[in-house]
Amino acid sequence: MAIATISPLDWLVIGFYLFGLISFSLYLSRKQHSRADYYVGGRSIGAWPIAISTMATQCSTNSILGAPAFVAFSAGGGLIWLQYELAVPLAMLAIMIFLLPVFRAMNLVSVYEYLERRFDLKTRLVLSGLFQFLRAFATSVTIYSIALVVELITGTTFLISVLILGAITLVYDVFGGVKGVVYSDVLQMGILVVVLLMLFVILVGELGGLTGIFNGIPQERLQTLDFSHHGLGDGETFAFWPMLIGGFFLYVSYYGCDQSQVQRELCAANIHESKKSLFLNGLLRFPLVLLYCLIGVGLGSYAASHPEFIQQLPAEGGTPNYNVAVPLYMLQVLPMGLVGLALVALFAAAMSSLDSVINSLSASTMEDFVRRLSSNAWSDETELWISRVVTLCWGSLAVVFSFYVGDIADSVLVAINKIGSLINGPVLGVFVLGVFTRRCNGLGAVCGLCLGFVTNVLCWLYLPNVSWLWWNVIGLIVCMLGGYLISIFAGCRQQRGEPFTVQLDWLNWRGRYGILVLYTLGIVGVLALL
Template identity: 45%
Template sequence: MNFLDYAIIVVYLVGLLFMGFLLKNQNDKQDYFLGGRTLGWKPLSLSIMATQLSAISFVSAPAFVGLREGGGLIWLSYELAVPIAMLLLLWKVLPRLYNAGVVSVYDYLEGRFNRSTRLLLSFVFQMSRSFATAIMIYAVSIILQGTIGLAYWQSILLIGCVTVVYSLQGGMKAVVYGDALQMVLIVLGTAACLGFALYHIGGVQIFLDGVDPARLQAVNFSSFGINGEGFGFWPMLFGGVVLYASYYGCDQSEAQRLLSAKNQHDLKKMVMAATFMRFPVTLLYCMSGLVIGTLVLTTPSLLAQIPADKPDWMMPIFIVNYMPNGVIGLLLVAILAAAMSSLSSAVNSLSAVSVEDYCRLKDAKLSNEQYLVAARYMGIFWGVVTLGLSFFAGNIAPTVIEAINKIGSLFYGPILAIFTLGLLIKRVNGTHASIGLVSGVFINVCVWQFAPNIFWFWWNLIGFLSTAGVGILTSFTFNLEAAKQDSDDTKALRSLSLRDASLMILWFIFIVAIAVTIPFVL
């Protein structure tokens, strides 16, 4: 690190603050939380990807592929379920939520069930999202410690203060435009790492000669994930469909962007774009990890700098040792950008849910000015909570990217099941749904604690089935209140054409084909 690197970082951070200042004028909650539904589908698509493919992916996915024991390109199996999940969302869930005109997706549940169901699910979201974001911040602290020597608390202040300030000033517009820029930076940074790694290892042929063949397997059809095995085709497919459908459709941090689309046509474009762009970016992450991991494993002096139990240090150590000045600064900007994308998205979505919950709970009618003040105060609150939780985020799984998905898998299945019951099962009311939600989360926690041989990706499907099953069963057992009827908007169901569905299915087949053939190509 030299003056040029630090100058690049400072200029970027000041630029973000300036952008937040330029976008600070909002008139109401639609402006602040949905960008007034004036944002184009292209920046919104990049924002969706930036929130998902964040600093966690930049740091920890390559570490899993290149260095973690038992890791490798099997990480690509995470992508198998994305097209199928997006297909299901476009068919039923997203058009209905969009047409409801809500700021918080949990508003829909209150209209369909009751207030207690809405508040319960909102609480589950707030706890899971704040802790998941804390894990992301922890990942970035690893990089800043390994590159510029910042203490952990200094990393927190740097990331937290700048992010909270610009996201509170500019609202959803600042979040989306910041995310779009950050997505571009993180992809370029990963490509730079891959190129320099190939150069320092001696070229493509030297890499191919030195790569561990065991790390080339990208799909495992023999593992069912029930005997202590992981990352098999079937748990990644069935568990993945539930995870991604819940994340993109029922998690406020992602769904809020979809609700910000100008119209249903743009909504469909956003989802299709995110679907088709995810796999190439993830493949880029994985290939950079494979090359850098091969360089590390064949260079004892470099391997010695990485703690044996902390493979996530691989990327920052590589950056410091092999990247030129100026490029180091740009890479750190990319990493900071990814962390800030995750934090700004979390702060904005948590604030949206909290203020809406408060208004419902107190039956408060806030003026536009009062609403925006409350939103900013809640943003500060959630920023502090998330940054505080990050101090406890380091001991859940061997890599932070596994930790964050593990936490999400406890809740994503039950959350998706509640929305599914609301959309499809008319007889289920709020009491049935609430009992199902609590039961589904409880069963997942029991599986975690008492059935460790079941791969955690199955928790998504287990939570979904148990929540839906208990909700339906209790609807036949007792009925304390009448179920509210949800109007069936047939126009919403036409947003997915046969052509769109065919493209999604073909993309799924393409991803599987690429994953299967990689070991033979390399």
């Protein structure tokens, strides 16, 4: 049952938007002549579109709906969520200095190709296969969870909801390639920001200004910094230090070692544009997250003065589904036409998360398995069409699997960040061993990866009071120590490529490096003032 009736005008707005996406992707397909055009856009995409696209992938529907619900309604929730953003600028800085120069110098399409050049083919295939398994599973769960929200909002069936999200995303992904992903993300981010700003302005006006918003919510939900806990056994997950230190390694691993993120960094014309995209992402992400968290504060205040609002939320097991609070408020306060635009914003947040993952799954499959293990010499045109077929296969599998994750989706969605933290540290450890050590070999790297993962699983099972954010640090350390020692004891030294030299590029980038450090301190200052 839908929470409101969607007018024909709103459906027309949604249909026009979806038709425009498909038409744009077909236009871009005419300019593709090789797999390089398809996967890295001919390395000609500007820094601003790459930065906005990367940010759009992070700003998923789960974030747009879940973060305000956490701030406004969840037990133990509030603006403490903003501590997630402390490590982002520092992570961008580390990637710009230590990882990006290596990947750009090798002219990669798949980031896992580096591991073969440094270690061996086995290491490349293990990391690429692991990425594909985890991302395909997470994508299916994402489609399922978002389709449920669309079904609830619009009153369409689950099948139609999946087709709207999955099939449309798949069509423009298959034909548009990475340029279709990036430029559609830019459009979708623009729509999303406009809608979020409209909602915030409406909330501010309805509740009597910013003072009314902050006075209408319990004061404990306005706490933004927690220096009194450490997360190492005190049961406090979202304390300052685990979110800063653990979050730093989480983001370095995700933005620097995950194909879905690194692929876009490789689309720029040169390393300076790639660095600029990371720099911009480090600056732009916090204001966006702050915006939708402040909407959460506004919704909490609105619900306190309008008790009937909570009663209008659909119940699950007798408990209101707070994740629908944002779309419910949209439907109540926006006029016809703008409701359609608001729903387009929710679709946009979903699609911007799905399109990049499907394209990166295709890229890693094509580069690490199909081309690497095939003895055939294909023309550029043949490789392009094979790339599109691989994209179609991955997208179709994700859509099909989304119908079979219903029994586990709720628990997985709650634990999805934990699951990522089980492997983020070990994956980063493999790349660090490759970049900074001479004696580590492929056997040691893979064994270190396994040791780090098993250690984190044991922490989950037997150390429940340790914040899962620390797993990113623990897994990294165990992977590096275990991998290095095993490489020494195995006695089969393997070194590939030239030893890595840190590319500070100090003269051109020292100002922007300093800005990222100061920006982090500025975020802490902003959080202290809220």
